[in-house]
Amino acid sequence: MSVLTSPVVPPKNATTGDLQITNVTKSFGAFTAVDDLTLTVPQGSFFALLGASGCGKTTTLRMVAGLEEPTTGQITLGGKDITRLRPYNRPVNTVFQSYALFPHMSVADNVGFGLKQRKTPRKEIGVKVAEMLDLVQLGSLASRRPAQLSGGQQQRVALARALINHPQVLLLDEPLGALDLKLRRQMQIELKRIQTEVGITFVHVTHDQEEAMTMADTVAVMNAGKIEQLGSPTEIYEFPATVFVANFLGQSNLLTSACSGTSGDDVLVEAYGSRFAVPRDRSRVTAGPAFLGVRPEKLHLVESALQVPDGHNAVPGVITDSSYVGVSTQYLVSAPWGEELSIFAPNSGTSSPLRPGANVVVHWHPQHSFLLAGAGAVASQGAPETAAPDGGSLL
Ligand SMILES: Nc1ncnc2c1ncn2[C@@H]1O[C@H](COP(=O)(O)OP(=O)(O)O)[C@@H](O)[C@H]1O
């Protein structure tokens, strides 16, 4: 019988070019920068890796680009193992925060540089460069030098240069970090438009939660070399999986509580002698210590308990602070047990602002809360701890 010599057996779903990172760990000496990371980036998606500085985002991108070798684990693209391929043999390009443009070359020459290196016919280069400059809306500036462009325009040139040879995956490492806020917001919308137009997989690294949520189909929240939660922006904001995510992505009020049973489709929790309901499908735990979470904009303020709608959870309190921030007024309300709740009330012009010192009732629809495992819940031994989660505002 003859031996099969086919070097690569195409995977069953050979048409998909998903980027797959499987059990990848990267250690620098005794320090683990990326810790047993497993994730799939679907082909053609806009994927954001979101996390604080030092959590391992750049290291992850560098391993995908081939600039760093995983200590253990595997990286595949469309089913093909690329873990140990040289960077230039991967169908992957990177855009960095520093644009790294050639200062002595025109915009058009910068964009066409890679094609020229590969001895592409001049006419073809001209056509492709024009196409790319149109894509990034810089057609009229083709003959300028980088120094004659704004930061945002330079970043568009870098983008055009990275896309001209149609990589399968474009890696973007905090590409908008050097731009001022207004320009950054414009470029976020622009990047999303470009990604939709070219259909190339974008893996975008950022520490800016709003940036990740604005652009990405899927956001992976990274913490200390691991993924804490992965999902659509709505999923991770509305139903965070962990205390870290609840606090990293926007603000959360987190009430230290304990599950006391269930009733129909609800989990019942007790906190400071009060009982609250959380829908079961919004609960990460049904027993033991828990954190009852509610976003500040999901809380409502009324002046009397009679105004609380049926079925809502309610906490009485006193307004301790009120700050007008234009689109909303942000209140702090002190609950009877002394903890403060943060509430964002939209300034829609339908009600007059409440003053510090006023007695109020804070209420929320159970569907707008979520229940997370409390401190010590995972270990499931000993008495529930009541330590405050880092950075969270406690009810
Ligand atoms: N070449 C290296 N040698 C030693 N430590 C490194 C090296 N590269 C990165 N690190 C460390 O790994 C951690 C993750 O770094 P990095 O991936 O750059 O984080 P991020 O991009 O999320 O800010 C940091 O603590 C950083 O100091």
Ligand SMILES: [Mg+2]
């Ligand atoms: Mg980085």
